[in-house]
Every structure is written in C-alpha cells, then in structure tokens.
Amino acid sequence: MKKISIIGNGNMAKAIIYGIIKDIEIEVVGRDINKLERLREELEGKISISQIHDGFSIDGKNIILAVKPQNLDNLSKMLRGRARHLFSVLAGTNLNKIKTNISADGYIRAMPNLSAIYGTSMTALYGDDIAMGEAIFLFNKIGHIIELQNENEIDIATAITGSGPAFLALIAEAMADGGVKNGLKRTDSEKLVKGLFFGFSKLIENNSSFEIKNLVMSPAGTTAYGYSRLESHGVRASFIETIDESVKRAKELSNLSK
Numbered sequence: 001m002k003k004i005s006i007i008g009n010g011n012m013a014k015a016i017i018y019g020i021i022k023d024i025e026i027e028v029v030g031r032d033i034n035k036l037e038r039l040r041e042e043l044e045g046k047i048s049i050s051q052i053h054d055g056f057s058i059d060g061k062n063i064i065l066a067v068k069p070q071n072l073d074n075l076s077k078m079l080r081g082r083a084r085h086l087f088s089v090l091a092g093t094n095l096n097k098i099k100t101n102i103s104a105d106g107y108i109r110a111m112p113n114l115s116a117i118y119g120t121s122m123t124a125l126y127g128d129d130i131a132m133g134e135a136i137f138l139f140n141k142i143g144h145i146i147e148l149q150n151e152n153e154i155d156i157a158t159a160i161t162g163s164g165p166a167f168l169a170l171i172a173e174a175m176a177d178g179g180v181k182n183g184l185k186r187t188d189s190e191k192l193v194k195g196l197f198f199g200f201s202k203l204i205e206n207n208s209s210f211e212i213k214n215l216v217m218s219p220a221g222t223t224a225y226g227y228s229r230l231e232s233h234g235v236r237a238s239f240i241e242t243i244d245e246s247v248k249r250a251k252e253l254s255n256l257s258k
C-alpha cells in the first residue's frame with residue numbers, strides 16, 4: 001500500500017499519521033480547512049489535505065476512518081463511491097454498522113492506542129481476510145499488532161489497550177503524588193515515575209508479571225509491605241472491574257450502533 005486517506009484529523013488520526021508518514025503517502029480529509037492547513041504546516045507539507053463535501057469520492061481509496069463514533073452517520077451521507085479497504089478505529093462501532101454506512105471491498109476494525117505517535121501502539125485487528133494482510137502491514141508501522149478471532153474480542157481489547165493509557169496515567173500520577181507526599185520535588189518525582197515506566201516496558205516484554213513481582217519482593221522488604229497495602233485496598237479487584245466496566249461500555253456502544 002502506497003497511499004492512504006485518513007478521514008478525521010483529531011488525536012488518533014495524528015498519532016497514526018506520525019507513525020506512517022515516513023513510508024506512506026497520506027491524504028487527510030477533514031471538515032475544517034483551517035485545522036487541516038495547520039496540520040499540513042505542522043507536518044512540513046508532507047501530507048495532502050482535502051475538505052470534505054457532499055459527494056466526496058472514496059472510490060478505490062484505502063481509508064482509515066478516524067472520526068468519533070457519533071460522527072459516522074453524518075459523514076457517511078457525504079461520501080460516494082466504493083473504497084478499496086476501510087480500516088475503522090472507531091471504538092464501539094461494529095462492522096455491521098460501518099458496512100451499512102460506507103461501501104468498501106474489505107473492512108477491518110482496528111483498535112490502536114495513543115502510543116501510535118511514537119510507533120509503539122498495541123493494535124488489535126479484526127475483520128475481512130481480504131483486507132487483513134494490508135491491515136497488518138499498515139498497523140505494524142505504528143507498533144505491535146494482534147489479530148483477534150471475533151468482534152467481541154475487539155471490545156475487550158478496546159478496554160485494555162485503547163483506554164489503557166488513561167488507566168496507567170492514573171497510576172503514574174498517583175505514584176508521583178506519593179513521592180511528593182514523602183518530600184520529593186514534583187519534577188523529581190515525575191522523572192522517577194517516567195523512568196520507571198520506560199524501564200518497565202522492557203521488563204514486562206521479557207518476563208511474566210509473576211516473575212517480576214517475585215524478583216523484586218524480598219522477605220519483609222519495602223515491596224512486600226507496599227504490595228500488601230495494594231492488595232488490602234483491593235487494587236487488583238479494582239483493575240479487573242475497571243476492565244469489566246470498559247468492556248461493558250464498549251458493548252453498549254456497539255449495540256447502540258447496530
């Protein structure tokens with residue numbers, strides 16, 4: 001795939017653009033020409049831009065759909081023609097809804113996350129075999145991918161990797177607050193937390209969470225004392241329920257979009 005059109009110019013679209021701009025020619029399609037021009041400037045003219053209008057042709061194009069789920073109905077009324085492959089990153093919008101709104105030869109639901117901007121997204125994919133090869137090629141450019149077996153699993157992935165950065169941000173913020181509470185300067189505390197997360201990504205890539213915990217926790221040590229407080233406050237159960245709630249919401253949104 002040499003060229004792609006991205007419909008939407010918001011946070012996720014930008015994250016994906018930064019990830020693929022080196023290798024793929026990009027057209028960004030949006031509704032606000034000033035925002036599109038600012039984006040083109042920010043990217044040193046390396047994208048083309050198009051303002052959407054009634055009868056906007058998607059004929060034969062590869063499309064990444066990156067508008068909000070609630071924008072889909074309006075947007076689809078403006079499009080004409082049949083796209084080649086359509087890659088939708090819309091949370092909680094099932095393939096059936098996308099297929100009835102926008103015509104394409106092949107459809108994929110992709111659930112990336114904001115880390116795409118640094119080429120380190122974890123992206124879940126599900127959809128038509130005919131488009132899967134190109135989906136893997138495309139989303140591999142913005143990080144890791146996992147191909148899932150059914151659409152239900154995309155809702156679960158949405159909770160873990162789509163929403164995940166916000167959940168981890170809460171942990172990061174709370175740990176930095178803990179450092180400040182104990183007397184560290186805010187900037188130093190935040191620097192420590194950032195370093196922790198950076199290093200941890202390699203640790204968790206190469207070890208199980210169980211191994212990491214056991215390697216760090218020594219008898220009657222600081223980790224064992226801190227860890228038992230996490231357990232007594234139900235942090236483990238809270239996180240399981242956090243995923244439960246997010247999955248439930250993704251399914252509600254999926255049902256709304258039928």
Ligand SMILES: NC(=O)c1ccc[n+]([C@@H]2O[C@H](COP(=O)([O-])OP(=O)(O)OC[C@H]3O[C@@H](n4cnc5c(N)ncnc54)[C@H](OP(=O)(O)O)[C@@H]3O)[C@@H](O)[C@H]2O)c1
Nearest residue numbers: 008009010011012030031032066067068069071075090091
């Ligand atoms: N943010 C994340 O971390 C994340 C993670 C995974 C998946 N997603 C999914 O990614 C999608 C986009 O999320 P976001 O965070 O990027 O939202 P966002 O920042 O609000 O961006 C949405 C973009 O869609 C544009 N748009 C709306 N209607 C349009 C139309 N008719 N034609 C062309 N462009 C139109 C908006 O234009 P204006 O700028 O003119 O309003 C805006 O640029 C969502 O469906 C979300 O579920 C997001």
